[in-house]
Amino acid sequence: MSITPLPEQKKALRSRLLRARRAVPPDQRQELAARAHGHLLVSRVWREARAVALYVSLPDELDTAPLLDAAWHAGKTLYLPRVRQQYGLMDFVAVHNRDELRSGPFNLLEPLDSLPGFGPEQAGGDFCPDLFVVPGVGFDRQGRRLGFGGGYYDRFLSGVRQAAADTPPSLVGLCYACQLLDALPAEAWDERMTHICTDEEWLCL
Template identity: 30%
Template sequence: MKKHLRNQLLEKRDSLTESQILEKSSEVFRQLKDCPIYIKSQQVMLYLSFRSEVRTEDIIKDLFQQGKRVFIPLTLPKTRELIISELLDVEKDLEIGNFGVLEPKKEAIRPVDPSILDLIIVPGVGFDQRGYRVGYGGGYYDRFLPKLDPSVPTVAPAFEVQLIDNVPTDSYDFPVQYIVTEDQFIDCKMYR
């Protein structure tokens, strides 16, 4: 069921043109930048966008310009865990890693305890208003997010085409607190 839904959602997202992705990503970022949880944050973990995901390059640039610390996930396929590594230089620190996603090079892995994070920007294929997500099927974030202090805000950037009425959930599925699209900022806690 989820696999079929994931494929449908990916098809929808992949149908966006490159210029639509850039334009909509820019709107998502504009919405995020005005949000108090983003403004107050100092130590932000976010994904490095690939394929048709909401682009995160502008967010990363903005965080660096504001002197905030930037952290990225490193996947461990054997245990399906995420290691959190500090990103210091986009040009020098990264290489193509697991699943074709940019990850830190071996010499640029700077692991940190996730408890220092004060904002987590979460990727996903699709979302409902409650904050439940259809991920890529590895369960990495569903394992990682429950380990964090619940006071740490989790926000998912998404395009409107990624929103659906209801994500089928299992007991291990872990929702995000907020979703930001090119058109709206959703407080998911209001819908649970």
């Protein structure tokens, strides 16, 4: 009996979950996103966080724009990702408003090049988010995450976990309910979330 290699399992699941995400009716996306935001914004990890690392969502991802506004309105330090020229690597940059964003790779809005960025090796010093809100193609109920396959977040979060071992940040996987599975295949370097937030559930893991 043949066993499907793990990379092929992930590839098949990635295609399935991306189809499910794209199939979320456009007229329901705002309502579903608002439900998920409601779970996150009343959580202890959000309320107590002084610095939050977020991301600018893709068009078919659960919208994060209201979360950016909520962080700015609450006076939190807001960090957003900016990819490096080296494939698979990125920094997080403190951003104060949307005027400090520009169009970058992967059709994403990114912080301006002129703004200083922090890599995972600087975690625990000047760069110390209390909370990372993390995108994903899918998540499971044990906190496993399936990304796009580039390894950007796994590399960064692994570095953060090692550099900030004494005060690890909370890691919240954010997605639609259709992207949450009972179990996902995982490899040794796959970073696990501490919480999962969907339009239906808030999971503390």
